[in-house]
Amino acid sequence: MKVKLFKAYKHGRKHWKAGDEPTVTNELAAKMKKAGVLDPPKPKAEKKETTTTEEE
Amino acid sequence: MGVFNGTLLGVYVEDTLVAAAQDVSVSMSVETIDVTTKDSSGYRELLGGLRTASFSVSGLVDYTEATYESTADLATILIARTAVTLKFSTEVAGDQSVSAEAICTSLELSAGTEDTATYSATFEATGTVTLATIPTPP
Numbered sequence: 001m002k003v004k005l006f007k008a009y010k011h012g013r014k015h016w017k018a019g020d021e022p023t024v025t026n027e028l029a030a031k032m033k034k035a036g037v038l039d040p041p042k043p044k045a046e047k048k049e050t051t052t053t054e055e056e
Numbered sequence: 057m058g059v060f061n062g063t064l065l066g067v068y069v070e071d072t073l074v075a076a077a078q079d080v081s082v083s084m085s086v087e088t089i090d091v092t093t094k095d096s097s098g099y100r101e102l103l104g105g106l107r108t109a110s111f112s113v114s115g116l117v118d119y120t121e122a123t124y125e126s127t128a129d130l131a132t133i134l135i136a137r138t139a140v141t142l143k144f145s146t147e148v149a150g151d152q153s154v155s156a157e158a159i160c161t162s163l164e165l166s167a168g169t170e171d172t173a174t175y176s177a178t179f180e181a182t183g184t185v186t187l188a189t190i191p192t193p194p
Contacts, residue, residue, distance in 0.1 A: 001147055001193050012070045022123040026147055026193045028071035033194035
């Protein structure tokens with residue numbers, strides 16, 4: 001199956017970088033999934049705006 | 057009917073699909089041991105002997121393909137003379153695959169004038185040949 005890597009991954013002679021889309025066996029894809037290589041990076045949590053209410 | 061398009065079948069070396077392949081094949085055979093005697097009533101009698109398997113892949117030369125197993129990778133494997141894991145598979149869950157450790161015994165590159173450069177590689181299995189059902193992808 002074709003997979004998209006979101007992190008660099010080394011497997012034997014192959015050293016894939018983030019963004020590569022190799023076609024690999026389902027077994028290797030499962031290992032990559034376990035290693036978190038196939039998961040897109042989580043978007044950074046937005047900073048909560050601190051609102052100050054002025055009391056009269 | 058469980059027939060399917062042969063394009064789905066590929067050869068995976070160390071879990072990575074061989075690049076730009078056009079034809080792939082696996083050949084399995086069993087040698088026979090002749091145990092015919094005078095008691096065989098004039099018919100040959102055989103026992104199963106040595107089991108062998110070989111894999112072949114041929115296609116277009118691609119030295120630079122980084123995300124697949126390139127022609128340069130195949131040459132590296134041949135020169136290293138070490139066994140690699142080979143899998144003949146569709147990688148469709150539920151289909152059957154054939155896999156084995158194998159040594160690259162030949163690699164031929166050829167290129168005619170005004171024609172594509174092509175490669176042809178053969179791998180001979182060493183040790184057990186495994187037939188398995190392809191697992192579900194993650």
